[in-house]
Each structure stands twice: as structure tokens, then as C-alpha cells.
Amino acid sequence: MAEVARPPRLRPPGSAWVLLPLMLSAAVFFYPLALVLREAVTDGTGTLHLERALRVLNSHIFLAALTNTLRIALASTLGCLLLGFVLGVVLTYVPFPGRALATRLIETFIALPTFLITLAFTFIYGSAGIVNETLMQATGVTLPPLDFLYSSWGVILAEVTVYMPFVLRPLMAAFSTLDRAQIEVASSLGARAPMIVRRILLPAALPALLAGGSLCLLLTVNEFGIVLFIGAKGVITLPLLVYSKAIQEFDYPTACVVASANLVLSMGLYGLYRFALNKVGGLNADLV
């Protein structure tokens, strides 16, 4: 470390310092993950055995979980992009008192656990929740009229709520670098709000939407807490399938196959996210 040579650029405090973190991550992350992949494609004795993996990948329950995961993730991401764009434009360009507080409140959700929104939604939209009780008392019907929470729609609404801030944050950062004079000029030349949004704001927001959207896609594919807390019979996603195979059925080989498939999907989406990030640049710390 204590070398005397004078390099032209600032020297790091010794590249050897990366070794310990590397060993740590190899021991508790890469090695265990490699075992999962090995378990997925071998039999008990360690020889290659793809039959089980193929059987699992062709099973009805796996395909249903895969379809569910993709459908929920895509719908949630679209919702995040739409809601994020609308709120981003309003929070940046339509002044109102309490704007800073509202932005702060929404951004706080990035740090809060995802499942709490599900818990809250059961109080609001659940079968004995506020909305249903109010409707039942008002209309006199005996069955809860609003019945979407315990389905994919409940999961999607919860995921849109908790992951929208991941779109909003880079979006508001992008808007803050946009020259406001551009909008004033366009507006004084007679451009109406929809035209300004379409011609100025949307193009300026595109890189941030790409980055935020691909992060949402990754996070919603990996989401576990929301799906577990909603606990709907028909809504099984890949992470939930891994959990139920391993913890409820003690079927580790199957869990490893599903986890490996989930891993391949997540890695692909992570690649997409890094690609999008390179287009925008400098938002690394946003990945929580």
C-alpha cells in the first residue's frame, strides 16, 4: 500500500482491498447460487440429469406461475410508467401548496417494505374493508360488491403503488434539468398543455422512463411480499412458487429448478436495466 512512486492520477488505497469483499461475495452469494443451479440440472449423485428440470419446466404449475409473473410485472410496470409520468408532470409543472411534502411522502415509499401497502389495501378494499362495508350498508347487498383485491389486479395495484416512486425519482431529476424557458416560450406561442407534454416533456422524459421502467420490471418480477400477503389462491408467481416448494413441500430439487428459471429471467431484466442506465447515466444508487 505504501508505495512511493508518483502516478499521474490519484491512486486507490491498494487494489488488493477488493480481495476480501470478493471472497466474501464468493462464499455467501456465488457459491450458494452455483449450488442451486447445479441442483437444478443434476441428480443426487452429481451427474447431469435434465429430465427432472424439463419435467418441472413443462409442468402446468410452473407455466402458470411464469405467465402470472410476466403478466403482473408487465401490467404493473405499465401502470408505474403511466402514473409516474402523470404525477411527475403535475408535481414539477403544476404548482400547488404541499407539493414538496407530497413528493417527500411518495419517495418515502422507496424505503418502506412493500407488503405494508397490501396490509393497508385489505383494510380499504378487502371483503370487510371500508369500501365494501360502505357499499354494503348503502345498497343493502350481503356480498362484498368490490372483489378485485384477492386476484392479480390486487397484486398489480399494490405493485404500481410501491414501485411508481422508482419511475418518479429519475423522472423528476430529468425534468429538473429541462429548461423551463422552453415551456414558457411554447406556451406563449399558443401551444396547449397536451401539445407541450407530447412535444417537449415526453421526449425529455424518455430516457428516465426507460431506466425507471426497466427497474420496475426487474423489481416486480422478483416481488415476493405483496404476493404472499395478498395470499390469493390463484395468484402464484415464480418467487412464491420457490417459497412454497421449498418451505411448504420440502421439495428442494423442484424449488431449485424454479429458482434457476427465475434467475435467468432476472438476469436478463437486469441486463436490460443496466443497458437503459447507460443511456441515462449516473443513477446507480437508485437500485435498492
Next chain:
Amino acid sequence: MLIWSRAGRRATLFVAGLLIFVLYVAPLALILLASLAGQWNGVWPSHFGLLNFVGVFQGAPGEAIWASLVTGVVASAVALISGTSAALALRGWRGIRRKALDLIFFLPSAVPSVSIGLALLVAFSHPPVLLNGTALIVVIAHFVIVSAFAFGSVSAGLMQLPCDVEQMAESLGASSAYRLRRVTLPLLAPYLAAAFGLSIALSMGELGATSMLYPPGWVTMPVSIFALTNRGDVFEGSALTVILIVVTVTLLALVQLAIRGLAGGSARGR
């Protein structure tokens, strides 16, 4: 200004306000309300009081607060040390080598937490390393999950540091160990504090890996909240959730203070 007409602005704000209220304000308010309620028959809860919190602190859920705090602090401290060491080492690196190592350290954040839990279960359930059933395996899982975040935050912080102070220290003959201890780390301190606080917040909310791994004596807050609400004890579950939110928001406030300290510090640096 985007919308000039008064009516248009009012309509836009009404819709946006309604969205924010329904999606973000109402959920938090209702969890708070439920945490204070003793009964919920009909539309609104009733019989308010602090009994749920008393129940949480006197019963098993109280131990979850302790387990979560210890897990969060230990996992985040190790992640911070490891992440800082890696970020400092990689600081001068460029090109493909840097990209590859960045990828290695960022990868845990891309893996579903349930799979991290499964992997640790598969790896450490047999001798020679038998960790299944210990609190340590939960701490390790949390370390893996917050490690990418800690590394990322410290790396981002390093990029913000003004180079000139360090270069001056070096040109004045400070050894690299002295420079690290007296110049780089103090400049980096606010970022380290922020990374530490946010890592603990992240660990506090972790559910996927923990629910794969937790031993009976080491139940964290999210697992305990799930157990409570799953068996219908929504009021105590809400009380524990409120405690979790308060702890997280407190951490965020401390992080804000640390960043404000940074604003003062870097003004001097530039």
C-alpha cells in the same frame, strides 16, 4: 407554467391529489388507525387505545423488534465495511475490469430475495458449514441483500468527492494510509452514514429471504407481521407495522441530517 386556465389547473390538481391520497396517504393512515383499534365491525374501527402496542412489546412480537435491529445493524455494518473497501479499491479502475467487478458486486440486488434464501439453505444445511437454524444465516442473507446497495452508495459517493484535496495531501507527502484516514474517509463520512442508514432500513423490510431461513428464536419484524396478520391478528400486526414504519422513517431522517452535514462539508472542499 404548464396549465394556464384556472379550471384546468383545478381539475388536474384534483385528480393528482386524489391519486396521491388514495394510494399513499390513506394506506398509511389506515394502518395507524388499525394499530390503535380494538374492534373493527362495520365501516370504521372502534375502541381505540394503545393496547395493541402494549401487546406487541410484552409478547413475542417485541422480540422481533430486537431481532430486526440486530440483524439490520450487523448485516449493514459488514456490508458497509466490505462495500467501502471494494469501492475504494476499484476507484482508479477503468474499462472492462471495472465493469466486470461492478457487475459482481451489484448482482445480488438483481436476484430475487427468495432465491438468495434458497441458495443459502442449499449451501449451508450440511456439514462442514451447518448454519441452517441459526440467527447467523439470517444475518448473512441480509448482508447479501444490502451489500450491493452499500457498495453502490459508497461508489456513488466517491465519485462526488472533490479530488483536489486528496491530490494536495498527496503532493504534500502524505502516505496513502494517512491520506485515507485523514482526508478520504472524513470526506466520505456523510455518504457512509447515509449508506449505513438506508441499508438498515432495507434490511428492516426484508421478507423473502428471511421467511426461507428464520429459526424459531430469530423472527424479524416483517415475518412476525405476516404471522400475526395471517392468523387474523390484524391489530397487533398493524401496531408492529407502525413500529417498523417509525423506525424506517427515523433512519431516513437521520440520513437526511447526514446529507445536510455533507452539504456543509463539501462547500468547504470546493
